[in-house]
Amino acid sequence: xxxxVLTDSWTMTRRExxxxxxxxxxxxxxxxxPVMLLLMFGYLIGGGRGVTGDYVDYLVPGMFALTMAFGLxxxxxxxxxxxxxxxxxxxxxxxxxxxxVLVGRxxxxxxxxxxxxxxxxxxxxxxxWRAHGGPGAFLGAVGLLLLLRFAMLWVGIHLALIxxxxxxxxxxxxxxxxxxxxxxxxxxxxxMPDWLGTAVQWNPLSQTATAVRDLLGSQGGEPGHLWxxxxxxxxxxxxxFPLAVGRFARLGR
Amino acid sequence: xxxxxxxxxxxxxxYGTEHALDGLDLHVTWGTVHAxxxxxxxxxxxxxxxxxxxxxxxxxxxxxxxxxxxxEARAVRRRIGLLGQYAALDEQLDGRQNLEMFARLHHLGAxxxxxxxxxxxxxxxxxxxxxxxxxxxxxxxxxxxDLAASLITDPEVLFLDxxxxxxxxxxxxxxxxxxxxxxxxxxxxxxxxxxxxxxxQLAHRIAFVDHGRVVTDGTPDELKTLTGGxxxxxxxxxxxxxxxxxxxxxxxxxxxDTDRRLLSAPVADRMSALSGVVRALExxxxxxADVALRRPTLDEVFLHLTxxxxxxxxxx
Numbered sequence: 001x002x003x004x005v006l007t008d009s010w011t012m013t014r015r016e017x018x019x020x021x022x023x024x025x026x027x028x029x030x031x032x033x034p035v036m037l038l039l040m041f042g043y044l045i046g047g048g049r050g051v052t053g054d055y056v057d058y059l060v061p062g063m064f065a066l067t068m069a070f071g072l073x074x075x076x077x078x079x080x081x082x083x084x085x086x087x088x089x090x091x092x093x094x095x096x097x098x099x100x101v102l103v104g105r106x107x108x109x110x111x112x113x114x115x116x117x118x119x120x121x122x123x124x125x126x127x128x129w130r131a132h133g134g135p136g137a138f139l140g141a142v143g144l145l146l147l148l149r150f151a152m153l154w155v156g157i158h159l160a161l162i163x164x165x166x167x168x169x170x171x172x173x174x175x176x177x178x179x180x181x182x183x184x185x186x187x188x189x190x191x192m193p194d195w196l197g198t199a200v201q202w203n204p205l206s207q208t209a210t211a212v213r214d215l216l217g218s219q220g221g222e223p224g225h226l227w228x229x230x231x232x233x234x235x236x237x238x239x240x241f242p243l244a245v246g247r248f249a250r251l252g253r
Numbered sequence: 254x255x256x257x258x259x260x261x262x263x264x265x266x267x268y269g270t271e272h273a274l275d276g277l278d279l280h281v282t283w284g285t286v287h288a289x290x291x292x293x294x295x296x297x298x299x300x301x302x303x304x305x306x307x308x309x310x311x312x313x314x315x316x317x318x319x320x321x322x323x324x325e326a327r328a329v330r331r332r333i334g335l336l337g338q339y340a341a342l343d344e345q346l347d348g349r350q351n352l353e354m355f356a357r358l359h360h361l362g363a364x365x366x367x368x369x370x371x372x373x374x375x376x377x378x379x380x381x382x383x384x385x386x387x388x389x390x391x392x393x394x395x396x397x398x399d400l401a402a403s404l405i406t407d408p409e410v411l412f413l414d415x416x417x418x419x420x421x422x423x424x425x426x427x428x429x430x431x432x433x434x435x436x437x438x439x440x441x442x443x444x445x446x447x448x449x450x451x452x453x454q455l456a457h458r459i460a461f462v463d464h465g466r467v468v469t470d471g472t473p474d475e476l477k478t479l480t481g482g483x484x485x486x487x488x489x490x491x492x493x494x495x496x497x498x499x500x501x502x503x504x505x506x507x508x509x510d511t512d513r514r515l516l517s518a519p520v521a522d523r524m525s526a527l528s529g530v531v532r533a534l535e536x537x538x539x540x541x542a543d544v545a546l547r548r549p550t551l552d553e554v555f556l557h558l559t560x561x562x563x564x565x566x567x568x569x
Contacts, residue, residue: 004360011357015343022345022386090341090402093305095330096358252308 008097012104020108030074031116034067035123041186042127050191051219058219060124061141062185065209067116068149069180073173075109075156080166088251098249106153113149117142132217141215144229148208151233151240158244161251185209188220204232258283258410258441259304264313266299266465273299274310275465281410281458286432286442288456290449290555296465297445298338301414304443305335318409331359334403334411338418340395341402344388348379348398351387355402373401377431393424400431411435413444417451429454449555461555477548485526487516487534488543501537503529520546 020027041048041063042056051058082088082101091101121131131138159172182196183205189197200206211229214221259281266274273296281287289297302308304317306326315321320328335341342351349370356366374380377397387395396416403411413432417425432455436442446452452459453473460470469476485504489495492514499507504518504526520526523546534541 008358011354015354018350019345085344086337086339086341087343089307089337090355092307093330093333093335094355094358095327095360
């Protein structure tokens with residue numbers, strides 16, 4: 001570590017923000033896609049197995065959680081693209097803090113996710129969805145969602161460092177959909193066969209979705225999932241954060 | 254300050270079964286240009302990437318500006334500039350954004366970084382590029398910006414990995430001029446190249462590298478002496494007189510190039526050979542278009558060292 005951890009990280013974060021300014025269209029697509037999914041599942045498909053009552057009320061917190069998990073794709077793509085560009089050699093030959101490249105990436109991705117979450121919340125409100133349970137509970141829910149995103153971010157960075165090339169991201173993109181849907185974001189595990197329901201309940205995504213539903217007073221919320229919604233992401237971080245940082249430091253070995 | 258700017262002793266780097274660096278030794282004196290010359294795959298890029306801390310060697314002692322590349326990588330990075338084979342720039346950002354970012358990462362303050370970026374844009378004639386992202390730069394502009402980015406802190410040691418490969422003659426001349434002016438300012442330069450002419454033009458010393466080792470290392474003059482000293486070239490007006498001239502001239506070992514009406518021969522004493530040749534031609538009434546003493550070219554040296562004509566063509 002150097003005394004320049006913060007300034008280096010800030011410089012790298014500003015680089016990502018400058019990229020946004022250069023390609024606002026790309027950022028916009030990334031923000032609009034989850035909103036599209038929400039509308040599609042909420043109105044086009046319009047229901048999930050075992051969900052009775054207002055489906056949108058059940059779906060919205062689930063889509064929040066799903067969006068956080070799918071953020072992994074964007075992170076992977078950005079990291080692999082950076083690795084294949086010559087600029088990474090310049091960064092690695094500068095006296096900057098080693099991890100600042102990754103910190104910049106994660107700060108920008110977290111910011112994009114926070115903006116995405118705000119946009120989805122706005123759209124959900126326009127559709128008539130309401131958060132119950134007060135501002136404290138609402139902030140708690142946002143905290144849980146961003147914690148999940150942060151964990152998925154470092155999973156994504158690690159996978160990207162292993163994959164190395166943008167083409168390899170496609171394999172992960174194909175895998176993340178079933179993992180995302182194998183949760184309670186769209187349908188309740190009560191209506192599933194026992195073995196599937198168990199797997200679905202263990203999915204970290206389900207834990208976050210259930211805890212968020214509970215905090216927001218939405219359908220499908222159950223008390224007692226808060227600890228799992230915190231422990232899962234922290235566990236993932238404990239594994240993947242050191243792996244990713246170590247792997248980045250060992251580039252070139 | 255360390256005695257030498259770059260010390261490489263018994264450097265080793267293996268990829269699978271391939272020895273990219275196979276016990277390479279190199280010493281570069283402060284303030285000089287040292288060219289590393291060799292064919293593709295000789296280990297030139299591996300050497301530069303190792304020296305610039307991008308690649309960890311498997312073994313050997315490697316120091317740059319007095320600091321070990323493995324244990325003191327950050328100290329090395331503070332003192333070096335790197336111009337790699339491919340542009341190490343952020344393609345989405347413009348020139349000023351790139352330079353300011355790299356200056357900040359060299360830990361210049363915000364204001365200092367802005368001033369430095371403006372200076373470098375001006376020096377490399379890139380001030381007019383404005384907000385154009387690097388992705389839309391021409392090859393020459395990209396190379397100039399890349400060079401500017403490697404000079405942000407006036408590095409003590411500058412690595413140039415095939416800096417002119419793929420550039421047109423004008424771009425090449427620009428890079429050469431920039432290197433000469435840097436060396437004039439005291440920068441030590443290690444330059445890899447496949448072009449013999451480039452090494453001859455720029456370098457104080459040249460190391461021939463092949464199969465991950467230095468085959469020979471010396472000044473351009475020393476290397477040229479390896480093939481047997483000076484030569485005299487005589488170009489005649491009339492190709493029909495070539496045979497007569499060969500018999501007359503007071504030199505031995507003459508080679509004849511009929512197409513170019515050229516006689517070429519090694520000489521021991523430059524001045525007596527020159528005056529002897531001129532007098533002999535005058536006495537016989539043979540008209541010469543040109544008579545010149547010269548050192549052997551580095552192509553001739555490379556051919557001599559490797560004994561393999563195909564390899565030389567590849568390298569040149």
